[in-house]
Amino acid sequence: xxxxxxxxxxxxxxxxxxxxxxxxxxxxxxxxxxxxxxxxxxxxxxxxxxxxxxxxxxxxxxxxxxxxxxxxxxxxxxxxxxxxxxxxxxxxxxxxxxxxxxxxxxxxxxxxxxxxxxxxxxxxxxxxxxxxxxxxxxxxxxxxxxxxxxxxxxxxxxxxxxxxxxxxxxxxxxxxxxxxxxxxxxxxxxxxxxxxxxxxxxxxxxxxxxxxxxxxxxxxxxxxxxxxxxxxxxxxxxxxxxxxxxxxxxxxxxxxxxxx
Amino acid sequence: xxxxxxxxxxxxxxxxxxxxxxxxxxxxxxxxxxxxxxxxxxxxxxxxxxxxxxxxxxxxxxxxxxxxxxxxxxxxxxxxxxxxxxxxxxxxxxxxxxxxxxxxxxxxxxxxxxxxxxxxxxxxxxxxxxxxxxxxxxxxxxxxxxxxxxxxxxxxxxxxxxxxxxxxxxxxxxxxxxxxxxxxxxxxxxxxxxxxxxxxxxxxxxxxxxxxxxxxxxxxxxxxxxxxxxxxxxxxxxxxxxxxxxxxxxxxxxxxxxxxxxxxxxxxxxxxxxxxxxxxxxxxxxxxxxxxxxxxxxxxxxxxxxxxxxxxxxxxxxxxx
Ligand SMILES: Cc1cc2nc3c(=O)[nH]c(=O)nc-3n(C[C@H](O)[C@H](O)[C@H](O)COP(=O)(O)OP(=O)(O)OC[C@H]3O[C@@H](n4cnc5c(N)ncnc54)[C@H](O)[C@@H]3O)c2cc1C
Ligand SMILES: Nc1ncnc2c1ncn2[C@@H]1O[C@H](COP(=O)(O)O)[C@@H](O)[C@H]1O
Numbered sequence: 001x002x003x004x005x006x007x008x009x010x011x012x013x014x015x016x017x018x019x020x021x022x023x024x025x026x027x028x029x030x031x032x033x034x035x036x037x038x039x040x041x042x043x044x045x046x047x048x049x050x051x052x053x054x055x056x057x058x059x060x061x062x063x064x065x066x067x068x069x070x071x072x073x074x075x076x077x078x079x080x081x082x083x084x085x086x087x088x089x090x091x092x093x094x095x096x097x098x099x100x101x102x103x104x105x106x107x108x109x110x111x112x113x114x115x116x117x118x119x120x121x122x123x124x125x126x127x128x129x130x131x132x133x134x135x136x137x138x139x140x141x142x143x144x145x146x147x148x149x150x151x152x153x154x155x156x157x158x159x160x161x162x163x164x165x166x167x168x169x170x171x172x173x174x175x176x177x178x179x180x181x182x183x184x185x186x187x188x189x190x191x192x193x194x195x196x197x198x199x200x201x202x203x204x205x206x207x208x209x210x211x212x213x214x215x216x217x218x219x220x221x222x223x224x225x226x227x228x229x230x231x232x233x234x235x236x237x238x239x240x241x242x243x244x245x246x247x248x249x250x251x252x253x254x255x256x257x258x259x260x
Numbered sequence: 261x262x263x264x265x266x267x268x269x270x271x272x273x274x275x276x277x278x279x280x281x282x283x284x285x286x287x288x289x290x291x292x293x294x295x296x297x298x299x300x301x302x303x304x305x306x307x308x309x310x311x312x313x314x315x316x317x318x319x320x321x322x323x324x325x326x327x328x329x330x331x332x333x334x335x336x337x338x339x340x341x342x343x344x345x346x347x348x349x350x351x352x353x354x355x356x357x358x359x360x361x362x363x364x365x366x367x368x369x370x371x372x373x374x375x376x377x378x379x380x381x382x383x384x385x386x387x388x389x390x391x392x393x394x395x396x397x398x399x400x401x402x403x404x405x406x407x408x409x410x411x412x413x414x415x416x417x418x419x420x421x422x423x424x425x426x427x428x429x430x431x432x433x434x435x436x437x438x439x440x441x442x443x444x445x446x447x448x449x450x451x452x453x454x455x456x457x458x459x460x461x462x463x464x465x466x467x468x469x470x471x472x473x474x475x476x477x478x479x480x481x482x483x484x485x486x487x488x489x490x491x492x493x494x495x496x497x498x499x500x501x502x503x504x505x506x507x508x509x510x511x512x513x514x515x516x517x518x519x520x521x522x523x524x525x526x527x528x529x530x531x532x533x534x535x536x537x538x539x540x541x542x543x544x545x546x547x548x549x550x551x552x553x554x555x556x557x558x559x560x561x562x563x564x565x566x567x568x569x570x571x572x573x574x575x576x577x578x579x580x581x
């Protein structure tokens with residue numbers, strides 16, 4: 001089973017600060033998207049269950065994000081090959097442009113039986129990219145898979161949608177996004193980290209995919225990106241648990257959110 | 261005159277979007293129309309009538325058999341057809357899981373820019389501005405879309421459905437026939453979720469529980485606290501991932517956005533993807549054994565300590581209230 005996994009490079013949000021309501025992203029390290037790790041894990045399990053095939057990690061550059069290091073991590077986790085689309089014209093692009101580049105790269109590196117994504121990226125969490133790629137490639141699409149099985153020709157997925165749980169089936173090839181409960185992503189072994197450097201990495205520029213700067217020009221414009229104002233009281237109660245409980249409940253009663 | 265076209269597979273969300281669209285339409289110089297899709301004429305008729313009564317004119321109804329199961333690729337084809345027929349320049353979708361999946365696909369088909377999970381819609385300088393959480397929920401990004409057709413998927417429960425009435429209320433329901441490909445994704449099984457449904461967005465008091473809880477068997481401890489406080493029990497995504505609690509009890513970026521009088525966070529670290537769901541709480545109280553937990557930065561009142569000691573102490577104290 002040949003599987004493409006779309007892997008995005010994200011800033012590590014736990015290390016991001018907010019100053020004067022503005023996010024400070026300088027010097028924040030980058031990492032593989034959280035849900036993209038689940039997608040990689042799902043791909044490796046499907047490949048191994050099928051007994052043959054390859055898992056190809058595909059990424060599209062966004063500004064100065066360290067995509068080559070992220071791809072090395074994807075290879076260390078277990079991807080067999082990496083495909084990188086890197087082009088300065090993509091720096092100002094958005095989900096529509098990223099999707100065009102991804103679809104082009106997947107088409108060129110394929111054919112694939114399955115294209116896997118996270119249901120949302122760690123920083124943007126728009127969920128647009130997978131649906132756009134599915135439409136561009138004309139693939140059936142299953143979003144939010146929390147389990148996946150393949151018989152080779154047919155893919156079966158379970159997903160949780162609002163009020164109901166669905167079991168779905170589709171013929172391959174298909175596009176699928178995964179949620180975090182689908183699996184527990186593996187930590188790369190030392191052995192695999194060593195092997196990662198020797199695995200094939202292919203790089204494309206937009207021109208290699210019959211795309212240009214105009215094709216990936218942004219469809220949206222950002223007016224502002226600021227943290228919402230928060231002011232909190234920050235009162236801490238010390239002491240034995242019983243005294244802390246007493247003080248906390250008294251405070252909540254005094255605020256009028258408890259009691260009569 | 262060009263139109264705002266509203267669609268959501270959830271009838272109540274669609275009504276909210278019509279309410280939002282009626283507020284925006286005069287400022288944008290657009291009319292308000294709506295679409296209802298489904299394989300069964302019976303199910304769609306009531307939804308269409310409600311939308312028409314609330315001022316969507318016309319309401320486009322498509323009941324092609326291929327819409328059975330509402331496969332995203334098929335819904336995309338049907339809506340793209342209606343967008344053209346309606347002359348729509350703005351498409352408002354409900355940002356449910358289904359609607360969010362639909363947003364990108366429809367936008368791609370229409371060559372449109374798209375914003376998903378919008379939490380605000382305003383008109384500035386004659387342009388539609390959509391706000392959405394960014395960077396895991398740390399910021400709100402306000403965006404405009406530059407393409408002739410704009411697709412925006414709006415979070416449920418942001419806008420009010422509004423009163424029946426409005427221009428052309430109850431006037432026109434237009435039956436749409438479209439050539440749709442059969443769905444490539446088959447629904448093998450669809451079953452309702454177990455457990456009681458909960459509406460955290462409407463809860464006045466909430467106890468949120470995180471991974472500080474060591475095991476599922478300890479849940480009754482926090483249930484007792486919630487009961488003593490007259491609060492709903494909620495959780496971080498982690499506990500739902502473990503299967504300890506249902507998805508509709510998740511608070512945060514991929515769960516409920518709440519606005520209670522009181523949110524008590526027990527054993528929750530306070531990562532932004534969670535706290536974005538409690539930013540509107542009036543009072544936030546925190547129980548965590550790590551004094552450096554980011555959750556304390558959002559606390560009005562906090563206690564540093566072991567929840568296994570503090571939760572029983574809180575329950576004990578509440579008995580005497
Ligand atoms: C795209 C995306 C979307 C997400 N959406 C959501 C979302 O909607 N909602 C959500 O909640 N998360 C979401 N997350 C996950 C989020 O990033 C965090 O992983 C999660 O919220 C952490 O859960 P937690 O606080 O329960 O666990 P942890 O971060 O592990 O924190 C546990 C806390 O418990 C404390 N603790 C441990 N033992 C005790 C004890 N005995 N007594 C007192 N305190 C104790 C610890 O000090 C620690 O602070 C999302 C993540 C991603 C990538
Ligand atoms: N630049 C990118 N390179 C590779 N994959 C991406 C990129 N951006 C988004 N994706 C994929 O699309 C998913 C959803 O991203 P988003 O639409 O940004 O929420 C991610 O989890 C990735 O699988």
